[in-house]
């Protein structure tokens with residue numbers, strides 16, 4: 001029973017593991033964009049297991065691939081030849097532009113970013129890394145140093161040589177939507193806080209945990225030039241934004257017309273199976289050639305089979321196009337809602353990667369934290385499971401399975417409308 005699960009969890013799970021809702025929800029089944037609790041009640045999933053169940057819960061084709069591979073071979077590590085890892089490396093890197101053709105497989109986003117940072121430092125011989133305020137790149141010791149959000153930080157030493165540049169947030173940032181202006185400030189930061197040479201710059205292309213915050217127009221081309229002039233490499237964290245979620249591009253960085261030197265991925269890449277990847281150029285990958293580096297579960301055949309099935313399903317079901325369509329419709333509907341609810345300060349995002357920020361006053365933009373929590377909880381009671389986050393805790397995050405339909409959008413907007421009206 002739910003009570004027994006709560007009791008066991010309290011007694012035996014580390015208390016760091018938190019509940020998404022004040023009144024916890026128990027989920028026992030999932031089917032595509034829907035989740036079901038222990039009573040059989042259906043919810044529309046707007047958060048996809050934190051942007052991870054990309055093609056849908058228990059998608060039949062992913063399930064089939066995983067089950068078939070599980071029955072053949074589950075694990076040996078990469079010390080033997082196996083078809084799955086080699087073929088997936090080819091299929092995955094075929095999706096990337098330029099010289100981004102060499103993959104290393106890990107199990108999570110934190111691991112991928114740890115490795116990307118290590119590669120950048122080995123390749124450049126420099127140490128300093130630039131990241132952004134409001135960033136989230138993981139919670140390993142190294143990636144916690146990249147965090148730009150107090151909520152997730154522990155008071156222990158971390159982040160040596162990491163520098164947080166201004167966040168090019170079009171809604172709240174000091175230079176509005178002027179991307180190059182933020183890059184000019186980053187130039188000052190590099191001069192002020194580093195020896196003038198850096199190892200690299202790591203960034204999300206839409207800040208995910210930070211509340212689906214896009215980067216100001218023209219930011220990445222200017223920032224990339226600056227970083228490369230300072231001897232560094234550019235690392236795009238596509239853990240949330242990759243695989244077509246933004247609708248207008250397969251990779252988030254393509255929305256600003258840049259090509260990174262290293263791309264990290266996790267979450268949606270495996271539709272829920274533990275899988276992450278670091279993809280880079282042969283030249284940068286070569287820094288590990290003379291070393292032993294090893295990851296026990298990285299490249300395991302079951303996760304590889306899931307990853308391959310996800311790539312196929314995204315293409316076959318044209319899920320990138322669906323993200324553009326359903327996401328565009330969602331943004332339109334949310335902007336209509338904004339006209340009727342003064343509390344909605346900002347509606348933003350791309351494709352099915354959308355943020356809604358609630359404010360007490362549109363002029364001062366004072367975060368409406370309590371109201372956000374109330375609406376969040378009420379939407380759940382009405383059958384919609386949202387995400388929540390942002391630096392100020394006042395943003396809804398709508399990042400559903402990529403198969404959301406127009407009807408799902410209509411339902412979600414109607415629920416939000418009702419919950420906001422009840423405030």
Ligand code: PMP
Pocket residue numbers: 050107108109110111113136137138139204208209237238239240266267
């Ligand atoms: N990068 C981004 C952009 C993320 O959103 C996350 C997880 N929220 C991570 C990295 C870390 O991934 P993981 O939790 O798999 O370590």
